[in-house]
Every structure is written in C-alpha cells, then in structure tokens.
Amino acid sequence: MAKARLTDYTGAEIRPGALVSYATRQGNLVRLSEAVVLELKSDKAAGVVVPKVKVKPTGRDSGFIARKTLSVRTVTADRIVVIGDAK
Numbered sequence: 011m012a013k014a015r016l017t018d019y020t021g022a023e024i025r026p027g028a029l030v031s032y033a034t035r036q037g038n039l040v041r042l043s044e045a046v047v048l049e050l051k052s053d054k055a056a057g058v059v060v061p062k063v064k065v066k067p068t069g070r071d072s073g074f075i076a077r078k079t080l081s082v083r084t085v086t087a088d089r090i091v092v093i094g095d096a097k
Contacts, residue, residue, distance in 0.1 A: 022092040041073040061087040
C-alpha cells in the first residue's frame with residue numbers, strides 16, 4: 011500500500027525542508043510566521059489521527075513586534091501553507 015502524502019489546504023505537498031507559513035499568537039493578536047519544516051508527525055487524539063508538523067521559525071513574521079524565541083514548534087498540518095523551498 012502506498013504511503014499517503016501530507017498536503018496543505020491548497021494541495022501542495024508538505025515535506026521536510028519546505029518553507030511554510032502558519033498563524034501564531036502575539037498577545038491578543040494573530041500574525042503570520044514563516045518556518046522551515048523539520049519533521050512530519052501524527053498524533054492520535056480521541057481516536058482520530060491528527061497530522062502534525064515540527065517546524066523551525068525563520069524569524070520573519072508579520073507585524074511590528076519582534077519574535078521573542080526561535081525555538082522549534084509543532085503545528086497541526088491544516089494550519090500550514092507551503093510557500094516554497096528553504097534552499
């Protein structure tokens with residue numbers, strides 16, 4: 011059986027090394043953050059498999075307040091859009 015591929019909401023394939031954008035919280039606001047995909051994961055919550063993606067933020071965000079940390083984050087795959095390769 012073929013391995014299922016993970017895609018964003020536009021249909022683009024999410025794979026390690028891809029440059030993605032996702033929504034993050036900044037206080038009471040929401041901003042868009044750019045990150046590089048490190049690893050594809052899945053989590054089984056309440057009997058449903060939820061695809062997740064481990065990402066490393068690049069530091070480029072929308073808004074005027076600088077990001078405090080560039081630590082690795084785990085984001086659900088339905089919140090991500092692929093914007094290119096991180097080459």
